[in-house]
Amino acid sequence: MLNNLWINSYLGRLHQEVLELFSEGIYVTNADGKTLAVNSMYEKLTGLNREDLVGRLVFELQEEGNFDVLTYPEVIATGKKVTTMQTTKANKNVLCNGYPIFNEEGKISLVITFVRDLTLVNQLKEQIMDQQFMIEKYREVNNQRKKEFDQGTTIIKSAPMVQLMEKLTLIANTDATVLILGETGVGKGVLAQKIHEKSMRSKEPFLKIDCSAIPENLIESELFGYDSGAFSGANKKGKAGLLEMADKGTILLDEIGDMPLQMQVKLLRAIQDQEFMRVGSTKIRKVDVRFIAATNSDLAEEVIKGKFRSDLFYRLCVAVLNIPSLRERKDDILELVNFFLDKYNHKYHKNVSFTEQFEKALLSYKWPGNVRELENFIQGFVVSHENDIFDIGDLPQHMLTDTAELYNIDFQDADKSLNEMVGDYEKNLLKKAIETYGSADKAAEALKIDRSTIFRKIKKYDLA
Numbered sequence: 001m002l003n004n005l006w007i008n009s010y011l012g013r014l015h016q017e018v019l020e021l022f023s024e025g026i027y028v029t030n031a032d033g034k035t036l037a038v039n040s041m042y043e044k045l046t047g048l049n050r051e052d053l054v055g056r057l058v059f060e061l062q063e064e065g066n067f068d069v070l071t072y073p074e075v076i077a078t079g080k081k082v083t084t085m086q087t088t089k090a091n092k093n094v095l096c097n098g099y100p101i102f103n104e105e106g107k108i109s110l111v112i113t114f115v116r117d118l119t120l121v122n123q124l125k126e127q128i129m130d131q132q133f134m135i136e137k138y139r140e141v142n143n144q145r146k147k148e149f150d151q152g153t154t155i156i157k158s159a160p161m162v163q164l165m166e167k168l169t170l171i172a173n174t175d176a177t178v179l180i181l182g183e184t185g186v187g188k189g190v191l192a193q194k195i196h197e198k199s200m201r202s203k204e205p206f207l208k209i210d211c212s213a214i215p216e217n218l219i220e221s222e223l224f225g226y227d228s229g230a231f232s233g234a235n236k237k238g239k240a241g242l243l244e245m246a247d248k249g250t251i252l253l254d255e256i257g258d259m260p261l262q263m264q265v266k267l268l269r270a271i272q273d274q275e276f277m278r279v280g281s282t283k284i285r286k287v288d289v290r291f292i293a294a295t296n297s298d299l300a301e302e303v304i305k306g307k308f309r310s311d312l313f314y315r316l317c318v319a320v321l322n323i324p325s326l327r328e329r330k331d332d333i334l335e336l337v338n339f340f341l342d343k344y345n346h347k348y349h350k351n352v353s354f355t356e357q358f359e360k361a362l363l364s365y366k367w368p369g370n371v372r373e374l375e376n377f378i379q380g381f382v383v384s385h386e387n388d389i390f391d392i393g394d395l396p397q398h399m400l401t402d403t404a405e406l407y408n409i410d411f412q413d414a415d416k417s418l419n420e421m422v423g424d425y426e427k428n429l430l431k432k433a434i435e436t437y438g439s440a441d442k443a444a445e446a447l448k449i450d451r452s453t454i455f456r457k458i459k460k461y462d463l464a
């Protein structure tokens with residue numbers, strides 16, 4: 001008798017120990033629905049205690065609100081495996097698989113329910129879906145941008161630009177890293193996109209990161225992404241960086257000269273080995289990305305100053321495209337002027353045009369902001385003027401001042417006599433003087449001529 005008791009208690013302990021080996025929650029009832037055993041994982045997942053469950057009927061427990069769904073009745077009714085989903089008191093979504101256990105007579109003696117935590121699985125699934133959604137979104141935005149760009153025209157007329165495009169086409173077909181140099185607004189971004197379009201990667205994303213516009217501490221996470229809990233304020237689920245999003249495509253590192261020194265090492269590794277780690281992660285990720293870097297700063301000088309790593313500099317210099325400033329390729333200026341004039345006249349339903357003198361002044365102007373400045377100038381001019389032809393005097397003061405060659409005599413203007421050319425010069429000079437000094441009287445004083453003379457000339461040249 002004593003021996004039997006010992007065997008029963010030993011078996012009971014053993015049985016409990018076996019239940020504890022499972023990573024899933026386990027709930028055991030007999031055929032009448034009486035709870036026989038649960039393991040610790042079950043307690044953890046449900047927030048219920050073994051003492052409050054063992055010996056109790058599942059229906060009673062359900063009535064008390066401990067379970068919202070039961071597997072037991074269906075297992076008993078069908079004699080088959082039953083699967084249900086539940087939200088437990090511990091606020092976990094769980095998957096319950098109930099199995100019948102048959103005795104020697106073929107009758108159900110036990111119902112064992114395995115309970116699996118779906119919260120973590122769901123979180124991971126959600127995370128993966130979020131990432132996929134984000135990557136899809138980026139691809140969409142990228143394709144949209146690409147379409148917009150395709151509709152735009154790139155003006156390439158001058159000999160230096162034609163030559164540069166030939167070189168670009170050759171480079172595009174290789175997978176070489178490219179460094180694009182040039183002053184602000186010369187079209188480095190435009191040509192980077194052209195390289196991508198002419199390459200084998202043209203159907204894949206083309207993404208850009210502006211190193212000068214992103215705070216130093218965020219460049220790494222923008223580029224490489226971060227893992228969950230990498231830093232306070234970070235998205236709990238972690239985030240893919242541009243490198244992952246641009247996989248198989250091209251990344252433009254704009255204003256590379258502003259890349260923080262400590263990031264330059266990591267970037268070099270990403271370029272060389274196509275490997276990186278997200279912030280807060282030790283897992284090495286592989287990508288297949290072509291890098292294009294652009295800058296308007298003198299990187300060689302930055303290397304000497306110790307602000308740019310020489311190894312990265314040499315790695316970037318595999319292929320270099322140097323875009324000349326607009327004043328070094330004057331043959332593009334009028335082509336661009338007409339292109340943007342058409343574009344913005346069409347956009348704003350205007351019919352603005354320029355005289356030859358006006359265009360000559362634009363040719364002489366230095367365009368420190370290059371194509372961007374020219375485009376903004378034309379757009380601004382079109383929106384703020386009514387349909388008309390505009391002459392040199394309509395140019396803003398700063399452009400007139402900067403137009404060094406404006407008053408040079410144009411010997412090629414065969415239709416004009418010397419007197420007519422002098423007349424043009426005088427007219428423009430007077431107009432500029434009146435604008436500068438604010439009145440005809442003051443302009444006369446500055447030009448050291450009589451009041452009557454200036455008014456006569458104003459009348460003659462119709463400057464009133």
Ligand SMILES: Nc1ncnc2c1ncn2[C@@H]1O[C@H](COP(=O)(O)OP(=O)(O)OP(=O)(O)O)[C@@H](O)[C@H]1O
Nearest residue numbers: 153154155183184185186187188189190296371372
């Ligand atoms: N050849 C061109 N034909 C038509 N538009 C151009 C051309 N080059 C540049 N642009 C236009 O000029 C603007 C400036 O170009 P982009 O942004 O490529 O210059 P950037 O050199 O990259 O400037 P930043 O140095 O400021 O980054 C853009 O609106 C672009 O569309």
